[in-house]
Amino acid sequence: MSIKVFVSPRRYVQGPNALAQLGLNLALFGIKHPLVLASPSALAACQDAVSKSLEAAGVGHAFLTFQRECTFAEIERVKQACLAGGHDALIGCGGGKTLDTARAASAGAAISVGAQPRGGVTPLGASVPCVMVPTVAASDAPTASVSVVYNAAGVQEAFVLVRVNPILVLVDTEIIARAPVRTLVAGMGDALATHFEAEAAFHSGLPVLAGGLPSRTARMMARLAYTTLMESGREAAQEAQSGEAGPALEAVVEANILLSGLGYECGGLAAAHALAGSWTLLHGRFDPEPFHGELVAFSTLTQLLMEGRAENELGPVLTFCRDVGLPITFRALGLKDASEESLAQVAEAAAKSLLIRTMPRATPTPDAKGRFYDPADILRCLKETDARGRALAAG
Numbered sequence: 001m002s003i004k005v006f007v008s009p010r011r012y013v014q015g016p017n018a019l020a021q022l023g024l025n026l027a028l029f030g031i032k033h034p035l036v037l038a039s040p041s042a043l044a045a046c047q048d049a050v051s052k053s054l055e056a057a058g059v060g061h062a063f064l065t066f067q068r069e070c071t072f073a074e075i076e077r078v079k080q081a082c083l084a085g086g087h088d089a090l091i092g093c094g095g096g097k098t099l100d101t102a103r104a105a106s107a108g109a110a111i112s113v114g115a116q117p118r119g120g121v122t123p124l125g126a127s128v129p130c131v132m133v134p135t136v137a138a139s140d141a142p143t144a145s146v147s148v149v150y151n152a153a154g155v156q157e158a159f160v161l162v163r164v165n166p167i168l169v170l171v172d173t174e175i176i177a178r179a180p181v182r183t184l185v186a187g188m189g190d191a192l193a194t195h196f197e198a199e200a201a202f203h204s205g206l207p208v209l210a211g212g213l214p215s216r217t218a219r220m221m222a223r224l225a226y227t228t229l230m231e232s233g234r235e236a237a238q239e240a241q242s243g244e245a246g247p248a249l250e251a252v253v254e255a256n257i258l259l260s261g262l263g264y265e266c267g268g269l270a271a272a273h274a275l276a277g278s279w280t281l282l283h284g285r286f287d288p289e290p291f292h293g294e295l296v297a298f299s300t301l302t303q304l305l306m307e308g309r310a311e312n313e314l315g316p317v318l319t320f321c322r323d324v325g326l327p328i329t330f331r332a333l334g335l336k337d338a339s340e341e342s343l344a345q346v347a348e349a350a351a352k353s354l355l356i357r358t359m360p361r362a363t364p365t366p367d368a369k370g371r372f373y374d375p376a377d378i379l380r381c382l383k384e385t386d387a388r389g390r391a392l393a394a395g
Contacts, residue, residue, distance in 0.1 A: 036063045037064050043065065070101045079125045087128065091133060131170070146209055185240075193272035195225060200359055202214050214266060217266070221259045222267045228259065231251075270355060298328065328385070343383070
């Protein structure tokens with residue numbers, strides 16, 4: 001394959017009090033009666049602002065409360081509510097799982113990779129446009145055409161690929177700044193992987209989620225996400241502590257959501273996300289449960305060790321994670337009992353992930369046990385990540 005593909009939302013809006021422009025932006029697309037799927041925390045944070053903006057633009061709407069987990073059952077529930085209400089769009093308002101549910105429930109034709117339903121799903125959702133209104137910058141979920149689906153126990157079981165990206169992503173940085181600081185930092189962890197995964201994917205020659213080879217534009221965005229974090233991440237965390245949507249926070253929110261979102265979907269994924277999904281097999285053993293971006297951050301450090309990166313590349317990433325509060329040890333990740341058995345379970349699952357095929361020492365086809373990578377090497381690097389993190393924390 002030699003075709004490059006780049007996909008993106010049709011419109012991206014970011015800034016303080018951007019939510020006041022939601023109705024006007026929807027009117028640009030002729031949307032008149034959307035269903036707003038919102039998490040309980042999102043309803044508390046911005047229900048009044050959403051209603052005021054939509055009413056001012058003459059856009060009728062209804063709210064539906066998200067039920068905590070992006071499962072196929074929840075996607076179906078939201079789809080049916082959208083159809084029953086005659087809604088012409090679905091707005092996801094909240095964190096990553098809310099947005100993933102809204103994206104899938106709005107979709108027409110889709111492809112599910114993983115648990116049932118597997119393969120082509122037509123239609124998965126209500127076949128209406130999708131709008132994303134993130135209330136935290138905890139992941140790069142908003143811009144994409146991909147939803148991660150979990151089972152009722154919180155274990156990742158499928159990727160759902162829909163045919164189009166959201167038509168609009170609207171990010172109100174005043175709301176982001178008032179969210180828990182941990183959410184912004186977790187988003188940095190998700191964005192931190194983008195450059196390194198995109199480079200692995202580029203050199204592998206394998207197609208990315210967008211459907212073709214990565215473009216130079218995608219690699220540039222992935223790299224810019226990384227340099228933005230290095231330059232502004234520490235200051236952005238300080239601004240978030242004071243609830244201020246300052247210039248550093250604005251830059252990091254753009255890196256977390258826009259640059260990382262386009263960078264991963266169009267640039268590619270690798271071991272960091274293969275491991276992040278595999279960590280969910282230990283759901284219930286963490287205290288507290290880590291955010292997706294926290295899992296990705298630790299797994300990015302592991303990917304760098306798997307690649308044999310030089311100390312001058314690994315060291316700054318490890319130090320950055322420590323400085324902003326991303327986990328660099330099993331204990332900081334919330335895994336108080338990191339047994340050999342549990343770590344081996346994570347390594348085995350990651351070795352079988354399709355995402356890990358872009359790694360330099362991966363095999364193009366699976367072995368008899370379905371593995372593209374040596375799980376023993378993954379296990380070794382997981383342990384080394386923890387050891388290096390403990391040494392840095394102690395120093």
